[in-house]
Amino acid sequence: MPRAATAPGARIGEHNGRMANSGAVSCVIVGGGPAGMVLGLLLARGGIRVTVLEKHRDFLRDFRGDTVHPSTLRLLDDLGLFDRFDRLPQAHVRQFRLPTSIGTDVVFADLSRLRTAHPYIAMVPQGDLLDLLAEAARAEPTFTLLREHEVTGVLRGGDRVNGVTFRSPDGEGEVRADLTVAADGRWSVVRRALDLPLREFPVPFDVWWFRVTTDRPLAEALLPRIRRGRIGIAIPRRGYVQVAWIGRKGTDAALRAAGIDALRAQVSELLPELAEDVHTIASMDDVKHLDVRVDRLRRWHANGVLCIGDAAHAMSPAGGVGINLAIQDAVATARLLAKPLRRGALAGPRSGRVLARVQRRRRFPTVVIQMAQRVVHARVIAPVLRGATDAVLPRFAGVLLRRLPLLSAVPAFVIGVGTRPERAPRWARHGRAGRDATRCSRA
Structure with a gap:
């Protein structure tokens, strides 16, 4: 299995509160946002050695998907x-x-x-949520969070991605892994390095x-x-x-x-x-x-690498669903890829076939939400900003919702739950990792 490595003098970072030496890494996650931290926690609870690279010193950022x-x-x-x-x-x-x-x-x-x-x-500063997830993940012996580690590119070899390069306060280095997951948002360094086909709206x-x-x-x-x-x-x-x-x-x-x-x-x-x-x-x-953008990759993966969340599909803030869609991507990724990671099935040259399962699972809800957002943009927001109207809903829609208030449960479900909600795998629920490896076989 590939091993994590650093340049001379580079710091690998903090592992459960202490300095960690380089070692085998099954999965490296780029970006310590909601999707990255949820995925890291879930995989670690499955006993998979996972490293999350976060470029900032802390999680304190204003107006980030709260x-x-x-x-x-x-x-x-x-x-x-x-x-x-x-x-x-x-x-x-x-x-x-x-x-x-x-x-x-x-x-x-x-x-x-x-x-x-x-x-x-719940309206909660994203930093508070991320601190909570990081604290829970630190209880898992296979989890490592490296702060102030800014990813600068990907490692390639044998027609696949084998990890990432990074820059930290102590120098430059690299982390090698069977699987690299880009969860670093719409300006994803990994996404740009891969030059995957993109559709923009x-x-x-x-x-x-x-x-x-x-x-x-x-x-x-x-x-x-x-x-x-x-x-x-x-x-x-x-x-x-x-x-x-x-x-x-x-x-x-x-x-x-x-x-x-x-x-x-x-x-x-x-x-x-x-x-x-x-x-x-x-x-x-x-x-x-x-700067609001809506786009999605036509292909979310290549051999050894997968994009999720905004790195795969940048969302509009309309409905505030972006953070939750990204988290559901992470849950589906953990459930679908934990077993292949444990078997070492993602270390080979054809891992893209396995990674495609995530896109097949998550593409439908992504397309549905983006279509709904684009309708809101064109039919609601744009006319108001042009000065053509000062109303969001036409008269008939307002009358219908007043007479049949139960209809308000439909958009509430789309916004609050989603078209394809994901549940945490049973092996990742409650308690600490270090579980028997066979528990992942039930993923």
């Missing part, structure tokens, strides 16, 4: 982690409300109607994220506020509101040139309940620009 949907909450239940997660500071969102053409709003998606243990979206808008500090209570619902040419969404958090400000793509420079006072005035007009607190947006440096 929505934890019912499908992910159920996964945390399966993994025996929900009680710890539930103690984290968080807010709950139970409804999505949309304005209609008759001047009122209607409940479009009601998560409280879902038949699940946790019928809500036009997106007419970008998002600017900022927070408004306030103690004023907001309802447990997300309600977009719309004026012709403007969309704002206030997301309730503990002690502050996270605002998604949606505007036409390519207007970041104009927004910043107008200055913070102009933005505060616009926020006060669109979100009047925050008017007395907009001064807490200190400057335009506090306003983070997201």
Whole structure:
């Protein structure tokens, strides 16, 4: 089996709280985001030696997929982690409300109607979730997390990828592995190195994220506020509101040139309940620009390497489903590939045939969600930003949802659970690793 190696003087990193020497690695995961950490935890619970490379020192990043949907909450239940997660500071969102053409709003998606243990979206800083997953993974003797290890490329040989190269504070090095998983987001270094065929879709808008500090209570619902040419969404958090400000793509420079006072005035007009607190947006440096993209790889894999999450399919923030779709990719990957990894079946030159199982499993929900997002972009967001309307739902849709409120369970299911939800494999549920190897055979 290939072995991990480093250049002279390079640090391999921290392994369960102590320095680790180079050794055999079955799987190296690029990116310590939600998909990477979930996959690393699951594989380690299956007794597979796995290393996660994270380029940052910590997980503290603002406005990074802070929505934890019912499908992910159920996964945390399966993994025996929900009680710890539930103690984290968080807010709950139970409804999505949309304005209609008759001047009122209607409940479009009601998560409280879902038949699940946790019928809500938990709003938790992503760093808190990742710290929880890392703590659980450190209990597994086959898990290693290397922080401040930025992947710079892939190792090739014998018509396959054999691992990655990295740069750390102590120098450059490499990790060799039977399987390399790219979970490093839409700007994936691994994806660019592989030059896999990509399909891109036009997106007419970008998002600017900022927070408004306030103690004023907001309802447990997300309600977009719309004026012709403007969309704002206030997301309730503990002690502050996270605002998604949606505007036409390519207007970041104009927004910043107008200055913070102009933005505060616009926020006060669109979100009047925050008017007395907009001064807490200190400057335009506090306003983070997201260049929204939607794309997906036509092929997610090559021999020895697999892309999942945004590295395989960049998602729009519409519906906030990206983080949860990526986590479901990770769960499916662990279930489908644990047994082949244990057998060493991914070390050969034809591992791509095995890796294709993941794409076949996860392509359908990806296509469905992206199609739905593109419809929302074209039929809802783009007309508002052009100034053609100030409503999201036409009159007939609003009337129908009022008369038949049970219909709000359908979009709630798509947003909260997904079209192909994944359950943690039985061998990865509850408890610590070091399990008998035969448990993976039931994956």
